[in-house]
């Protein structure tokens with residue numbers, strides 16, 4: 001579309017998420033069940049990076065009745081303050097397609113090892129809705145996106161809180177994925193493996209579709 005007078009950064013934001021929706025396979029490998037679960041791995045990996053950085057020791061993954069996913073950690077809380085670009089850092093993280101992805105030899109994205117912590121905007125682009133909640137600095141801060149990452153509200157302080165951490169809720173877009181049905185055992189196996197590799201990390205898996213909850217934690 002011909003648009004006048006927008007600056008370079010907005011080109012990046014506009015094209016970034018649109019490019020992901022046009023060629024999702026380039027970013028998550030496929031749009032079948034495997035790609036659907038890749039969205040969970042991208043978000044969970046970010047929470048795990050925070051634990052690996054030495055902050056937080058518990059991650060919860062909830063499969064909701066509508067097959068949306070919520071991931072939360074008790075780390076420092078994702079950065080949320082105004083970014084030097086003049087937009088809140090949460091908005092940068094979820095609406096700017098970040099460099100750092102690994103290109104495969106044939107030019108496509110190799111997704112085997114994931115997007116290395118830069119996948120949050122990809123998850124947003126491929127979701128009908130995503131909401132991030134940050135618990136930090138004594139407050140609760142929220143920002144919501146809809147329809148492939150469109151900004152619904154600026155980051156807002158919505159309350160007080162003594163805890164720290166980050167929660168991300170997202171609903172995969174049925175216009176993108178051939179299935180939006182999450183598989184409990186697929187998620188369970190991956191989370192168990194991660195708990196085994198990160199000793200001391202407690203991972204809770206809750207399936208609200210079947211009223212099931214399991215906890216994984218390995219100490220040695």
Ligand SMILES: Cc1cc(C)cc(-c2cc(NC(=O)[C@H]3COCCO3)[nH]n2)c1
Pocket residue numbers: 043044046047050071072073075076077078079120165166167168
């Ligand atoms: C559930 C979830 C989802 C995502 C995309 C990020 C995170 C996340 C990100 C962080 N922390 C950070 O990014 C670090 C970055 O360095 C400053 C302090 O916060 N904690 N948790 C958690």
